[in-house]
Amino acid sequence: MEDVPRPLPSPPVKFMDRLRAFMRAKRLAFRTEETYCRWIRGYIRFHGMQRPEHLNGEHIDDWLRHLACDRSVSINTQKTALNAVVFLYRQFLRLDIGTLNFTRANKGRKLPVVFSQDEAMRILSFLKGESWLVASLMYGSGLRVMEAVRLRIQDFDFEQQAITVNEAKGNKARRTLLPAALVAPLQAQVEMAMALHRRDCEEGVGAIYRPEANSVSAKHDKTALLYVFPADGPAFCPSMQVMRRHHIREQQVRRAVARAIGKAEIRKAASCHTFRHSFATHLLAAGTDIRTIQELLGHSDVKTTMIYTHVIGEHANDTLSPLDRLAAEHGIS
Structure with missing residues (x-):
């Protein structure tokens, strides 16, 4: 775990x-x-x-x-x-280390790799089941893979079409989009998770992990805390000293996405996180305000979000390459 x-x-x-x-x-x-x-x-x-x-x-x-x-x-x-x-x-x-005077790293941050909309859909077409749903949330809601697999039933607001990401990086909760196209599949996933939990309770392995207290709840009515993407089976939790069902592993999703990228013949250094980069870039290209994207991604500093403006570059302004202009003038294809 x-x-x-x-x-x-x-x-x-x-x-x-x-x-x-x-x-x-x-x-x-x-x-x-x-x-x-x-x-x-x-x-x-x-x-x-x-x-x-x-x-x-x-x-x-x-x-x-x-x-x-x-x-x-x-x-x-x-x-x-x-x-x-x-x-x-x-x-x-509790020791004073004084003023540090070290050599600063100068290896700059690389521009993030992003999928085109067509590439994203091609990759998703090679996924199925929970891997498809998790990947769809990464692209449609801007989630990190670890945030997606940790989602609980209480995190979804189907009426408002929103997701509250409670177990986010740095324990900073945020609210993001819930794509309308995923409402029905997610509701079906929730029903499956609840049915699985009822069976676990009958078998005595229905304890639910509460990360904020680093403990488990044996109360079977705490279904709001159930993971939406439960693991295939219960396992012994050494921290809690009980048998319980955790969520699916991040590595399980990463491997499925890596295989799908290969099948889609995407020749980019891409991974699960590329879906999150693509979410932000495509929103920005569609005219979404940078501050809104910052909130949806959960960035504490807008400077972090601003990197996506460099990904779009001048293409958003329909800037034409001089070679393309020359080719058009001379009829070269």
Whole structure:
């Protein structure tokens, strides 16, 4: 279960276990916990497994310079690494690291790959069942794959044709579009999930996971909390120490989409996330306000959303290539 925190010893003794316990007390998203721990482990290994409290700001500068100069990480990747070690020192260890003076990464952010509308529909045509429905939500609602597979019955407002994304990146809830074309398939999916839950309850495996409390609810009437895309079968949850049914795995959807992209003969470096990029780009090309798109995507800074203006470029203004103009003048096809 890739998005369920593993249990920690009580009391936690090892350094990383104590760090994880502190993060959970701070209510950090599990994805953030995993990311920060990965970077902090890398920082410790880089300095020969020395204890972080024996290191200082100069050691942080050396590590961040290594990431920028030796590993050529992107600007955003270096920022994430910086956030991780700053959290380690300032919040967990309560140590002053002074003013950092490291080499900044200069590997710029690449423009996102997007599908044309025809390409998106061709890919969807090679998908079926839950994979088709999840991919349709990624394209039609701008969801990340992890947001789509975690959707619960309570997240759908069929009357208002809206989705509330509660388990989003950074635990920042937002509201986005629910395409009219998906209302009927989703209602059928909800009925299937509820029927499956009734059977699970009869078999004693009907516990429902509540991420905000990191616990399970044994109350069988809490159907609003049911995952809309349940896993094929129940499995043992080591965190909760119960048998229960989780949602389908992200990797399951990623593999299905990758196969569909191949069958559709799309020659782009595309993935599930390309549907989200395409959602934003196609809305922008259709004249949707950039601030609206920012809210639908859940970006905290409009600068992040502005990258889609570069994807569209001048084509939105019907700019003609000089070669095409020359070809038209001389009748060259």
